[in-house]
Amino acid sequence: MPLPYLNPDRTELLFETASQRIMFIDGAYGSMLQSYHLDEAGYRGERFKDFAHEVKGNNDLLILSQPKILQAVHQAYLDAGADFLETNTFNSTTISQADYHMEDLVNELNYEGARLARELADRKTLETPDKPRFVMGVLGPTNRTASISPDVNNPGFRAVSFDELASSYKQAALALIEGGSDVIMVETVFDTLNAKAALFALDQLYAEKGWRVPVMISGTITDKSGRTLSGQTAEAFAYSVLHSRPFSIGLNCALGAEDLRPYIEELGLAAPATLISTHPNAGLPNAFGGYDESPEDMARVLREFAQSGLINIVGGCCGTTPEHIRVIVESLGDIAPRQITLS
8 A cells, every 4th residue: 555645735736736737847957046157155155155175066055055046046937937846956965965075964955955945835826826836856866877887997887886876865855855845856867777776765765754755757868869878768767667656757958859859759658657747958058058949949849749748747957947937838838738547
């Protein structure tokens, strides 16, 4: 018998909303935070001004050092019409924070990241009670891969073990849930073994606590070969993780919407009883590492996804702004979601 949901009323509302209409994820956080052009002192803020190591580039740290900036980004996406507000915790695991010597902040980063999003999502729901907002606790892929050796001279070497990944994910997930996340999103999966470690960790956590929250899973197709970095097709990726009975499965990042279309369709055929999500980049990166696809162009492509009955949940990844999300919401809001039977 499945464990009960931690927040049954909110979870029931989530399932009900998803059955009635397409739901919308917010857009890129890295792109928006970079627009503030913070220097080293900006990343540190007052609290970390004397920290012994460089922290510039640690966007997750801004949860603690520049919460007002993060709140402004969250608010912009809510005002654009996003249903799901992501936590800014893509790198908030001990494995990823080790790059900045900030492993001891992981609990606080995840808890505060979720709490900030929860506060704003609840406030927006009070303004628009007919459009409830939900907090998506983000577990990123980490900067290690469990399937591939980083040493070309030693193909059997691994920079991280399954158990290390699971332990790191479990710690982060608990803090995300305690901070107020409605769902946990295992996202940007480039190595399905990493994702399986996250799912294993969530199963362990739920069994220990006696409750669960819905889980969303989103992989990334790294190029036009149609495969993840660890070599799986979209279909194989789906079959590798559907045992966890996720609330949704999808693809994000790496490619723009147009290039993702065949793989979203493939994913839907492999998972006929599961919600399908996609939050693609705003096109492919240009020579300067930026993204050029306009909100209107991106919305036009995603509208065709919706009209073809391919998607239930949609948003944006790298290069997408609140304006992208606003136009996508307006363009797709009148289209019914892909039909499945939720269980």
